[in-house]
Amino acid sequence: MEGFKVIKSGIFDTIQDLGRFGFQRYGMPVSGAMDSYALRIGNRLLGNKENEAGIEISSPGLSLEVLSGTVIGITGADFNPTINNSPAPIWEALEVKKGDNISFNQIKSGCRSYLLVAGGIDVPNMLGSKSTYTRGKIGGLKGRPLNKYDIINIGNPNQKLPDIIGRKVPSINIPNYHEENEIRIILGPQDDYFTKEGFRVFLNYFYEITVNSDRMGYRLKGPKIESKNSSDIITDGIPLGSIQVPQDGMPIVMLADRQTTGGYAKIATVISVDIDKLAQMKSGNKIKFTQANLKEAQRLLQEREKNITDLQFEKKETTELKSSNARIFKVKIEEKIYKVEIKEI
Amino acid sequence: MYPKTRYLLAGDRAIVLEFGNEISKEVNLLVRKLYYSISKKNIEGIEEMVPTYCSLIVYYNPQRVKYSVLTKKIKELENSITEITLPTACVTEIPTLYGGEYGPDLKFVAQHSKLSIKEVIKIHTEKECFIYMLGFLPGFVYLGGMSDKINTPRLEKPRLEVLEGSVGIAGKQTGIYPIGSPGGWQIIGRTPIKLYDPQKKFPFLLKSGDYIKFYPINKEQFKEIEKKIDEENYNCKVKPYGRV
Numbered sequence: 001m002e003g004f005k006v007i008k009s010g011i012f013d014t015i016q017d018l019g020r021f022g023f024q025r026y027g028m029p030v031s032g033a034m035d036s037y038a039l040r041i042g043n044r045l046l047g048n049k050e051n052e053a054g055i056e057i058s059s060p061g062l063s064l065e066v067l068s069g070t071v072i073g074i075t076g077a078d079f080n081p082t083i084n085n086s087p088a089p090i091w092e093a094l095e096v097k098k099g100d101n102i103s104f105n106q107i108k109s110g111c112r113s114y115l116l117v118a119g120g121i122d123v124p125n126m127l128g129s130k131s132t133y134t135r136g137k138i139g140g141l142k143g144r145p146l147n148k149y150d151i152i153n154i155g156n157p158n159q160k161l162p163d164i165i166g167r168k169v170p171s172i173n174i175p176n177y178h179e180e181n182e183i184r185i186i187l188g189p190q191d192d193y194f195t196k197e198g199f200r201v202f203l204n205y206f207y208e209i210t211v212n213s214d215r216m217g218y219r220l221k222g223p224k225i226e227s228k229n230s231s232d233i234i235t236d237g238i239p240l241g242s243i244q245v246p247q248d249g250m251p252i253v254m255l256a257d258r259q260t261t262g263g264y265a266k267i268a269t270v271i272s273v274d275i276d277k278l279a280q281m282k283s284g285n286k287i288k289f290t291q292a293n294l295k296e297a298q299r300l301l302q303e304r305e306k307n308i309t310d311l312q313f314e315k316k317e318t319t320e321l322k323s324s325n326a327r328i329f330k331v332k333i334e335e336k337i338y339k340v341e342i343k344e345i
Numbered sequence: 346m347y348p349k350t351r352y353l354l355a356g357d358r359a360i361v362l363e364f365g366n367e368i369s370k371e372v373n374l375l376v377r378k379l380y381y382s383i384s385k386k387n388i389e390g391i392e393e394m395v396p397t398y399c400s401l402i403v404y405y406n407p408q409r410v411k412y413s414v415l416t417k418k419i420k421e422l423e424n425s426i427t428e429i430t431l432p433t434a435c436v437t438e439i440p441t442l443y444g445g446e447y448g449p450d451l452k453f454v455a456q457h458s459k460l461s462i463k464e465v466i467k468i469h470t471e472k473e474c475f476i477y478m479l480g481f482l483p484g485f486v487y488l489g490g491m492s493d494k495i496n497t498p499r500l501e502k503p504r505l506e507v508l509e510g511s512v513g514i515a516g517k518q519t520g521i522y523p524i525g526s527p528g529g530w531q532i533i534g535r536t537p538i539k540l541y542d543p544q545k546k547f548p549f550l551l552k553s554g555d556y557i558k559f560y561p562i563n564k565e566q567f568k569e570i571e572k573k574i575d576e577e578n579y580n581c582k583v584k585p586y587g588r589v
Contacts (some may be wrong), residue, residue: 024395026524026549027479027541098411126543136483136524138543189353189361235480235487236369237395237402239359261397261480269356298407305408 002067003117003154006146010061010104012215015121015140015152016256020129024260030240031131031139034112034215034256034279037175037308038076040114045073045093045167045313047159052120053130055146057104057113058215062146064115066100070154071118071164077110077177077280091169092316093118095161110177111282113251117163119155133257166316173311176281180206184274184292185243190233190265194245198226202267206286207251213283215257217244220287224249231265238262241270241278243289253278271297273304346372352416353400357407358392362419363400365398368489372399373477377554378429382422390415391482396553397478398487434586436473436556439521441512441534442468442567448534454497454514466561468492469533473556473586474519484523484541484549488557489520503529510535512559534559537571538581 002047018039019032033039033056040050047341060079074081074090081088084101088094090113096102104113123130123140157164194202201325207222217226225245232247237260244252246263253270254262270278271292282286292300331338346365353361362379365372380396383403390410396401405415443466455462474488474587481487496517504527507513511522513530522528523541536559540550551557562570573579 022393023478023483023549024393025553026483027481027485028483028549031556127548134540135526136543138483138548143543186354186356189355189363234366234398235361235478236361236363236397236400237355237480239355239402241356259481260395261478266355269354269359272357294354294357294412298412301357301407 001122001156002151003070003121003153004064004102004152005067006062006148006150006152007065007101008061008063008103009146009148009150010057010059012058013062013146014056014132014134015053015123015130015146016056017130018051018255020127020131020133020139023127024142024237026159027259028127028136028261029133029260031133031215031257032129033114033131035076035114035276037154037276037304038112038114039116040308041091041169041173041311042075042114043075043120044311045075045115045162045164046071046118047089047157048116048118049158049230052116052155053123053140054114054116055152057115058111060104060106062115063101063103064152066096066098067151068154069095069097071157071161072096072102073116075114075116075169075253076136078108079104079113080106081113084242093164093167095165110280117154118157118159118161120154122155131298135257140279150223166263167313170312170314173307175277175280177277179284179285180288181277181281182288182290183278184286184297185268185289186271186292186294186297187268188266189236189242189269191267193227193229193231193233193265195226195228195236198249198267201225203289203291204250204316206288209281209283209287211283215255217255218253218278218281220251220253222250224266226253227265232263233265235261235263238266239269241272241275242266243268243270252321255279271300273297273300282308318324346375355402359402359404360412360416361400361402362423365399368477370399370475374431375426376401377431378426379419379423381431382426382429383419386422387416388415388418391586397480431554434555435583436558436586437551438582438584439512439536439538439557439559440562440566440570441470441536441559442562442564443534447567448532449469450500450513450531451533454495454531454533457497458495460494464563465495465533468495469563470559472480473558476551476553476555476557478553479549479551482523482526482541483543484551486520486540486551486553486557488519490556491517493517496532499529500531503527504532507532508535510537510539512536535567535575537567539574550581
């Protein structure tokens with residue numbers, strides 16, 4: 001089913017699910033949503049499987065025309081989205097009708113916004129994933145970012161649309177995005193390549209995200225991290241969130257589209273629960289690394305997974321559509337709330 | 346080779362098992378044996394593994410397997426690693442058009458090695474190259490076994506775009522670009538073979554532990570093979586390793 005038409009594309013909008021696993025040994029990067037939390041919650045909100053594909057929007061600019069009425073959810077960064085020029089709330093299931101316009105306008109907070117749709121984005125599964133990896137020309141729309149005039153197909157919803165409309169993510173489950181963050185790390189795998197002074201610097205100063213940062217990794221700048229001899233290693237595997245330090249001493253955090261293997265020593269690895277926080281930071285933002293241990297990191301991960309599993313959505317009933325010519329409003333008069341139905345005569 | 350395998354933490358969802366700190370077939374054999382042994386065992390919670398030159402990275406889901414349980418199971422397998430026999434390796438033949446516009450740096454490699462162009466091609470095609478690992482780009486093979494006689498440093502200024510299929514030399518390494526990419530290798534030729542084809546259900550031609558062997562072709566043969574590949578009517582010659 002045709003879901004959307006791209007009226008205007010942003011700089012780099014791609015279709016992403018949770019990633020392409022199982023082929024890293026052939027050199028195939030994992031890719032997937034940079035902020036997997038936002039994608040998962042958005043999918044659950046709409047009754048989709050957590051790993052369903054949505055659109056990752058990495059800067060304001062995208063404007064879509066709705067081709068089939070459905071329910072959407074916008075999660076992650078707040079790009080002041082609008083539906084037909086009226087502000088659209090984020091982290092909420094919103095009904096859209098054929099002909100509606102959805103636009104992402106300016107950055108209010110965060111770095112990546114996700115547009116999810118009931119039934120998900122319908123593109124072929126390539127090696128078990130719909131994620132776009134542009135360098136390998138695979139996934140999404142012919143392995144490339146969205147362009148003007150693209151038609152994006154959508155799947156069949158798993159739940160009845162009226163049941164989904166008005167669902168909201170409770171505010172406690174909505175992250176706040178900051179311009180400065182503490183990011184927790186576990187040392188290794190090549191921490192023995194660095195000097196004591198190198199560690200002291202790495203864990204005590206702020207590092208700024210530079211403009212040379214993308215889905216592959218964030219290049220940071222700050223005080224130089226000193227290595228013992230050389231920071232070249234014999235090429236080995238690169239996990240998500242690993243922090244490479246080349247000879248110049250400036251760390252690079254490896255993210256979703258990272259290459260599967262590389263030859264720079266990795267001083268540390270960002271813990272899983274802090275990856276999404278990092279993915280919502282942009283150039284100019286500052287990071288302070290703090291040390292965690294394995295036990296703590298895995299406990300935090302377990303807690304987060306439990307929070308996601310236990311998540312109960314709220315249901316909003318303010319502007320529920322009853323029939324084509326009746327609307328129900330909640331009206332507050334002198335602290336009392338009334339339900340008012342307005343019908344066209 | 347280390348007397349004892351190192352278990353290195355790589356965050357909260359991966360461990361690196363390091364067997365040594367050198368590029369050698371012996372160390373790499375241990376990596377692939379353990380990789381093979383773990384894959385056969387189907388250990389609960391392991392999501393993916395990537396064998397590299399001298400280490401194996403194991404990605405796992407800590408919700409499904411505890412770190413202590415996982416490392417214990419891997420150590421057990423490591424103890425019986427000598428009993429593992431790997432499947433027979435194979436050799437894939439890679440037709441390559443050397444020189445001219447397809448290999449703009451062939452002349453330089455010949456000059457640098459004080460050899461004739463013919464000799465460079467002969468040396469580049471006479472021996473099988475071992476596939477230590479794949480990585481860096483989809484389908485990119487890290488090869489060993491190129492003769493030191495044609496060892497040539499990288500370009501001083503990398504090219505902005507090296508075409509897909511380009512065959513190059515960087516120091517003592519030789520390799521093939523699976524997709525177009527910026528690069529600093531000395532380009533000596535090009536193969537019409539696709540090491541990575543995203544249009545295919547399984548896009549990768551090669552795997553670690555096998556071998557490739559380059560052989561020279563002319564422009565007509567190149568065009569012919571290219572046409573057959575487009576028609577999905579071409580398979581590389583593959584034979585078991587060690588047999589002529």
